[in-house]
Amino acid sequence: MAVGTVRSSKVSAELENAAPVLSVENLETVFLTSEGAVHAVNGVSFSLQPGELLGIVGESGSGKSVTMMSLLKLLPMPPAEIRSGTVGFDGKDLLQVDQQELRAIRGGDIGFIFQDPMTSLNPVFTVGFQIMEPLRMHLGLNKANARKRAAELLELVGIPSASQRLRDYPHQFSGGMRQRVMIAIALACDPKVLIADEATTALDVTVQAQIIELIKDLREKLGMAIIWITHDLGVVAGIADRVAVMYGGQIVEYASVAELYDDPRHPYTKALLQTLPRHEGDRMERLVSIPGQAPNLSGPLQACPFAPRCESAHDRCRQENPPLFEVSPVQKSRCWLEDQEVVNA
Amino acid sequence: MLIFTIRRLLLAIPTLLFISFIIFLVVTLAPSDPTANLPLTIPPEVKQKIRESLGLGQPLPVRYFKWLWQFVYIEPAHYLNQAFGFSIDTGQRILSWQTRSPVMDIISQRMPQTLWVVGTSYVVAILIAVPIGVISAYKQYSWFDQIGTFISMIGFSVPTFFTGVLLIVIFSVHLGWFPSIYDTTHSVTDWDSFVVQVKQMIMPTFVLALANAAQLSRFMRASMLDNLSQDYVRTARAKGLQEKTVLLVHVLRNSMIPVITVIALGIPNIFGSAIITEQVFKVNGIGQLLIIAIQGGDVPTVQTITFIFAILIVLFNLLADILYGVFDPRIRYD
Ligand SMILES: Nc1ncnc2c1ncn2[C@@H]1O[C@H](COP(=O)(O)OP(=O)(O)O)[C@@H](O)[C@H]1O
Ligand SMILES: [Mg+2]
Numbered sequence: 001m002a003v004g005t006v007r008s009s010k011v012s013a014e015l016e017n018a019a020p021v022l023s024v025e026n027l028e029t030v031f032l033t034s035e036g037a038v039h040a041v042n043g044v045s046f047s048l049q050p051g052e053l054l055g056i057v058g059e060s061g062s063g064k065s066v067t068m069m070s071l072l073k074l075l076p077m078p079p080a081e082i083r084s085g086t087v088g089f090d091g092k093d094l095l096q097v098d099q100q101e102l103r104a105i106r107g108g109d110i111g112f113i114f115q116d117p118m119t120s121l122n123p124v125f126t127v128g129f130q131i132m133e134p135l136r137m138h139l140g141l142n143k144a145n146a147r148k149r150a151a152e153l154l155e156l157v158g159i160p161s162a163s164q165r166l167r168d169y170p171h172q173f174s175g176g177m178r179q180r181v182m183i184a185i186a187l188a189c190d191p192k193v194l195i196a197d198e199a200t201t202a203l204d205v206t207v208q209a210q211i212i213e214l215i216k217d218l219r220e221k222l223g224m225a226i227i228w229i230t231h232d233l234g235v236v237a238g239i240a241d242r243v244a245v246m247y248g249g250q251i252v253e254y255a256s257v258a259e260l261y262d263d264p265r266h267p268y269t270k271a272l273l274q275t276l277p278r279h280e281g282d283r284m285e286r287l288v289s290i291p292g293q294a295p296n297l298s299g300p301l302q303a304c305p306f307a308p309r310c311e312s313a314h315d316r317c318r319q320e321n322p323p324l325f326e327v328s329p330v331q332k333s334r335c336w337l338e339d340q341e342v343v344n345a
Numbered sequence: 346m347l348i349f350t351i352r353r354l355l356l357a358i359p360t361l362l363f364i365s366f367i368i369f370l371v372v373t374l375a376p377s378d379p380t381a382n383l384p385l386t387i388p389p390e391v392k393q394k395i396r397e398s399l400g401l402g403q404p405l406p407v408r409y410f411k412w413l414w415q416f417v418y419i420e421p422a423h424y425l426n427q428a429f430g431f432s433i434d435t436g437q438r439i440l441s442w443q444t445r446s447p448v449m450d451i452i453s454q455r456m457p458q459t460l461w462v463v464g465t466s467y468v469v470a471i472l473i474a475v476p477i478g479v480i481s482a483y484k485q486y487s488w489f490d491q492i493g494t495f496i497s498m499i500g501f502s503v504p505t506f507f508t509g510v511l512l513i514v515i516f517s518v519h520l521g522w523f524p525s526i527y528d529t530t531h532s533v534t535d536w537d538s539f540v541v542q543v544k545q546m547i548m549p550t551f552v553l554a555l556a557n558a559a560q561l562s563r564f565m566r567a568s569m570l571d572n573l574s575q576d577y578v579r580t581a582r583a584k585g586l587q588e589k590t591v592l593l594v595h596v597l598r599n600s601m602i603p604v605i606t607v608i609a610l611g612i613p614n615i616f617g618s619a620i621i622t623e624q625v626f627k628v629n630g631i632g633q634l635l636i637i638a639i640q641g642g643d644v645p646t647v648q649t650i651t652f653i654f655a656i657l658i659v660l661f662n663l664l665a666d667i668l669y670g671v672f673d674p675r676i677r678y679d
Contacts, residue, residue, distance in 0.1 A: 074582055107585035114583075119576040123675055124598050134584045169674040185584060 020047035020088070021192050021225050022071075022110075027085035029063075029070045029249075032078060039297045040066040042249040044085075048193060053219065053226045055236030055257070057272065058246035061294050064229045067246070068195050072106050089193075108138040111186030111224075115198035117178035121170040127154075127181050128166030131188060138189045153184040156221075158214060176207035180214065187218065195227045200235065212239060234276050237261060242330075245269050248295040248305030251324065255331035265333035267310045304336070312337060350667060357659045364655045365416075368648055369409045377642035379442045399442050412648060415439045420449050442643045451634060452650065458529050459630030462546060463619045466553035471608060474558040478565020478604075482573060483592060493562065500559025505618060509552045509625035516548060523548050527628040549626040556618060557611065564607055568600040575599075602672045609665040613657040 029041035041063045048054050056064050069075045071087050071094060087094040090109065094102065106112075114120045121130060131150040135141045141149060147166065154162035157180040170178055179199060186194055196215070200208040216239055219226060230236055236243055236257070243260045245253040245268065253266040264270045271290045292309030304310070307317040316336050325338035379399060380392040400408060415438060422433040438447040477497075481490040517525035524545050533539045572578065573596055581591045620632030627633075631650060638646035670676045 072583070074579060103585040103587065105585070106583055112580075112583035114576060114580060116576055120580045122577040122581065122595050122599070124602070124673060125595075133581075133586060137585060171675045182580070185580070 018049050021050050021090075023047040023086075023088040024067075024071065025086045025088070027067060027070055027087070028083040029066050029075070030081050030083055032081055036298050039300060040249050041070060042301050044246075044249070044251055046244050046251060046254065048225045048227060049241075050192075051219075051223050051225055052241050053228055053239055055240035055243040056227060056229045056246060057231065057233050057236055057243055059231055059272075059290070059294070062246040063249035064231075064246055065197050066249075068112075068197055068227065068229065071195075072110060072112070073102060074106070074112075104138065107134040107186075107191075108189045109191050110193045110195065111188070111191035113179070113182050113186045113194070113196040113199045116202045117175050117182055118202070120182055121178060123170055126167055126169055127173070130170075131166070131181070131185050134185060134188045149188070150184075153188055154181070156187070156218070157181070157184045159184075174207075175203055176210060179203060179207075179211055183211075183214065183218070187222065187224075190222070191224055193225050193227065195229070197229045198231070199228075201230065201232075208235075215239070233272050245272065248301065249297060250301070250305070250334060251332075252306065252334040253332065254324065255327075255333075259328065259331040263331075265327050265331065265338065266306075266335050267312050267337075268306045269333075271309075304334075346667070346670060349670075350663070353663050353666070357663065361652075361656060361659060362413075364659075365413060365652050366409060368651050368655065369412065370405075372644050372648045372651070373405065373408065377639075379642040379644070412439065412645065416649065416652065423449075439645050439649055441638070441646045443638065443641045443646070448646050448649045451646070452631065452653070455629060455631050455634045458527075458628050459616065459619055459623070459632060462527070462549045462622070462628055462630065463553060463615050465546060466550040467557060467612065467615055469550060469554040470557035470561055473554065474561035475565055475604070477558070477562040479569055479592070479597060479600075481562065481566045482569030485570065490566075493566075497559035497563050500555040501563075504621075505552050505556050506621050506625055508555060509548070509622055512548045512552060513625070525626070527626045529629050549622050549628060552625075553615065553618060553622055557615060561604070561608065561611075565600065565604050568603050569596060572596045572599045602669065605668050605672060606665040609661050609668055612661050613654060616654060616657065 024047070025045050027041055027044045028039075031038040031040055044063070044067050046054065056067075058064055066075065066080075070080075070082050070085075073082070073095070075082075082095060085095060089105065092101070094105065097105075121127070128147065128150055131153055132141075132143070132146040135146040135149055136143070139146075139149075147163075150166055151163040154165060159165055159177060159180055165173075170181070173181060182199075186196075199215075200211050203211065212235065215226065215228075228236060228240060233243075240257050242254070242256050244251045245260075245266065247268050253260065253264065253269045255265075260269065261273070264273055268290075275289055290309060295305035295308075297305075301321045303319055304313070304317040304321055307313040310317065314336070320336075322334050322336045322339065324332045324334045326332050327338055378396075379401075380387075380395050383392065383395075396402070400411070403411075415436070419435045419438055422431075422435045423438055425431050426433055426435065439449065440446065441448050441451060444451065477493050481493045484490055513525045516522045522544075525548075527545050527549060531538065531542060531545070533542050578591060578596060581595045582588075586595075616631060619630065620635060622628070623630045623632035624636060635647065635650045637643075638650070
């Protein structure tokens with residue numbers, strides 16, 4: 001089941017060996033709400049190589065956004081609490097650095113794009129003002145230079161007559177154009193890492209394709225590493241080097257894109273791939289969703305969170321949460337089935 | 346924007362005419378007798394004469410249109426004559442039944458007192474309410490927020506005639522710090538007389554400010570909370586902006602939009618709440634004038650003051666709409 005063009009697993013293996021730009025270890029984030037705790041992120045570890053595009057996939061509520069926001073402490077705390085973990089970036093642990101250093105990294109070395117371009121920009125300030133803000137803040141540019149650079153950025157993300165449009169307000173742009181503005185803001189200070197959280201989810205299909213093209217293009221030009229979050233495995237197939245599949249606040253499968261699509265190991269990944277629309281001639285088959293309910297996150301995971309919805313679940317799955325088994329140097333799966341295979345071998 | 350304003354002003358004319366007619370009906374048909382306060386020794390025939398001389402014998406429409414003509418033509422013309430030395434033909438101005446002097450003159454004598462107390466208290470209320478609302482929202486459920494909630498609940502639910510009297514009992518009667526009666530004849534000439542003026546303004550201003558600040562700070566808080574949970578705030582933080590900038594530039598600028606309109610809409614209302622406060626502190630402003638006129642059955646005065654309030658309400662409604670357009674780039678009036 002090969003979907004889209006994929007890089008060879010050799011490339012991915014090489015990627016694994018370089019010094020990562022970002023390495024996240026055992027991240028745990030909990031929300032302490034009046035209705036009880038929500039264990040949104042339960043021990044997530046991943047790394048990002050320079051220039052890599054890592055896809056993060058999972059149903060809504062699987063903890064993708066909370067994981068990313070935890071990296072830069074963008075969550076409201078309280079109710080959020082980062083219980084453990086390290087976020088290695090530039091020789092520092094971002095969870096330990098002080099506010100000032102963190103602010104320098106936010107929007108400076110790490111850029112963020114969010115899901116909804118209609119609400120992510122401030123409606124009462126011009127687009128120019130909003131792009132110039134990080135430029136003046138992080139790069140210390142004066143007004144004239146910031147304006148010049150802002151116009152260049154708008155041009156870079158493909159907005160026509162850029163320098164005039166700096167004076168416009170967000171409501172004067174279409175959804176796709178606003179997302180381009182968001183990308184311009186995120187790229188303003190030449191970040192090493194760009195995190196795009198469902199950047200195309202709110203857009204219609206053609207615009208979505210344009211934005212993905214733009215991202216591919218910019219990646220080629222600027223060479224930053226990208227974390228591309230989506231709930232659509234189909235989107236990730238065409239652009240990612242590696243993919244992390246999330247469920248219940250954990251990474252359940254972590255593989256290079258070729259392996260993931262050719263030989264998915266985790267039952268959740270398989271189920272996700274089955275929900276993809278397949279081309280049958282000209283007709284697209286309707287999406288089916290995975291039956292069953294989202295996992296209960298009110299306590300630490302005692303069992304595999306996917307077990308209640310899993311066709312291959314057995315007793316062990318309901319008693320013990322599996323670790324991430326290494327299936328091959330480029331593929332890991334958090335499933336007890338892998339353990340049996342090791343035993344049986 | 347200019348066209349919008351002109352259109353709205355033109356549209357306001359029929360509205361105001363309608364309001365003026367309703368006010369006229371209510372005031373005229375109310376069972377009150379302008380001669381009721383006259384000594385009982387005056388014989389009924391004389392009282393009847395007095396009533397007729399006040400124009401009470403004429404049919405209702407005649408009385409209405411006479412008053413309307415006086416209000417929209419004679420009074421403005423009179424002021425134009427006075428101000429620029431024009432000599433426009435005028436007629437009989439609106440006269441108070443009680444004092445037989447022009448109502449507009451009395452109003453312009455009384456207005457400064459009201460404006461001083463009411464205006465100062467509103468400015469004070471805004472200056473208090475905005476920071477309290479901002480901090481309360483930013484530190485939601487903190488002790489600051491809790492105390493703020495408690496105080497504004499008091500300001501909200503305890504009527505001004507109660508807080509006013511309470512303050513008089515404490516600070517005038519027991520402590521003797523501030524005078525209980527506002528002396529309107531006092532004029533500020535030097536530092537000492539200025540201190541006296543401030544002292545006599547403190548209590549009425551505080552009473553009105555408390556009531557207004559209670560409402561405004563709640564509104565400010567709600568508006569800030571609304572905006573704090575918006576996506577653009579997360580974007581601002583993700584850009585690495587300082588918390589101060591996020592709050593006081595991005596969030597505050599958005600939160601002020603509805604608050605500014607509420608402030609504008611609230612300005613005519615404070616004249617209403619001043620009526621009671623002026624009674625309590627014996628400030629002889631517009632509010633007190635209205636109360637006395639109502640008690641004396643002084644129809645022209647009551648009608649004129651009430652109609653001026655109505656005009657203020659319509660004008661400040663328009664102002665609120667215009668301000669909305671000024672502060673929110675998404676609103677365009679053309
Ligand atoms: N502010 C919050 N308070 C409580 N729970 C939250 C909050 N934000 C997110 N969550 C919970 O965290 C879990 C993960 O959410 P999220 O990371 O947004 O999912 P995804 O981005 O994968 O759709 C969900 O169960 C969600 O209900
Ligand atoms: Mg999300």
